[in-house]
Amino acid sequence: MKKVLLTSVFQPFGVENRYNKKGDDFLLDYLASRLTREPGMFALSSYVPHSGLHLIAANLPCESKVLEYPTIEEFIDEIKKGYDYIGINFLIKGLRKVYHMVSLIRKYSPSTKIIIGGFGTILHETDQIGADYVCKGEGVQFMREVMGLEPAGKYVHPVITAEVTLKVFQGHDFMPQPRMGLITSGFGCPNACEFCCTSAYYKHQNIPFLKSGREIYRAMVFANQQTKGVVKDFLIFEEDMMLYQPKVTELSQELEEHDGIGLSYGCFASLRAISKYDLEGLVAGGLSHVWIGIESKHPPFEKRQSDIDIKEMFKRLHSLGVTTTGSSIFGLEHHTPDNIWEEVEYVKEVEPCTVQLSNLMPGEGTALRERLERENRIYQVGFKDADLYSEIIAHPNFERGQIVPFILKGYEDIYESLGPSLFRIMRTWFAGYKNLHRSPRSGLRKRAEIYARKTRSVAPIFFRTQRFLPNDAVREAVKETLDEVCSMFPPRAEDLAFSGLVEKIFELEVERQRFVKPGPIEPKPIITCYDREYYERNLVNFL
């Protein structure tokens, strides 16, 4: 029987060397480094698994193992076990590590076939790495084909989850570490925004993985059952999911009509696509979070065009209890030192629950990259500099290195003006509860109950930690919301006990920061095994 190893690139990430630049370990924490990048204690943390590797492993009828963030020693031990195939997933940033890993495989297991995949393969240089196969696109079919199997069989969706918690709770295993399920609905995007790597990687096409809303629903139920009811909230990977109306409508119907558990999902959507929906219907059908690209106050992208103003859209979503992420791009052509700060002010007006501010990144293969290369405006940098916080474009109105400070200052300013993301999330749930708990629509009343539960679970985090908030204005806003929450949901004994524990952890963190020099935080290596029957056994759940 064939044996397959699928792996990410190796750690460490936080050591500055030929493979990493300073702070790369931080970038792996998708919440703390991006969406809740806040200077205070309330930042959230989540390390997102390599979904693609799990999807492939679960859909091969053989023994397969997924290795995430191994140390180099663990990787060598593993390859010595003699695999028939080893697949390495990487981003452009990790290219240099892939070279090393391929050399190691050739030395310790010369007969192993090597496959490389992931967004890093958009580089032309991948031909020189020495792999046997380069997967530039959807990986399950590709691997099946490589292994001589029928590529176009059915798919199962494995259970993939990520912890979401406060960063300061890490290392305190007794504190709540809720888990979120991750579902892959499809790949690629037809919007073809000039800067978008995902869209370019899949040649501006959408490639469905789960074909219908029913399949997504079944994947959610499966994950909930397999985790004994722990996982109820999901993030669905699909660029601009709201473009696929039949899929979304079917998912909404399944969740509103059949779900007795209270499952909900977050997704990515453009303003233009989500504007075409009845938002109440989406909420009754389980929509709980949406990431919308704000992009800019004066966005040069078609997907931002809509009859509905973006501020109005965020307001309506919040009133229905839907939490939001708004993302903004710095370093667009029209930006100047005089107007770039308007972007921060604009984000504050839109008031998303979580925010991504990033630098315009001309990813390989994108139209933006091609245009800038033609204009000779790309700085030559190492592959390890390929991230959202590197400046690699020669901008007409900025010197190199002038843009990122605006981004970092922007994050701080948003925190000081709007308060912590966690507060904005709690306030949104509470608003949703207030607006929906008397709704005539039972699906919306059910959502209101979920919002109430979530509000009550988060509110105690703020009971005794208000002195850690950035200023009096934010403290006043938090207090006002808490007063209202407590008048509606008087704190229970366990809430008060929990709030005391949170206060102690915050105090401990202040002390820790005084005495311990901050060092790199490496993710824990994770090994997941899929046996050869996994595919057959679980196929029934998806048919």
Add this chain to the structure above:
Amino acid sequence: MSIEEKVKACFRELAKLKGVEIDMNADLRVVYGVDSMRAVKLISDIEVEYNIEIPDEKAQQIRCLNDVVILIKELSSAN
């Protein structure tokens, strides 16, 4: 196999130069068209083979395969 022979074999495989005589003193870039990424591959293979780490600044000074052999000897004896 001597270090010279191993380096030659490694490069032959990498540059897909079956049956061609390799000149150990030839400029890798000019004569064999080795670009920066192919050089990274060569360095990586050599490092793994000899369990050494070639610092980037030294790697950048490599002009021919004999430079690689000298580096391997230097770093191996330092280890």
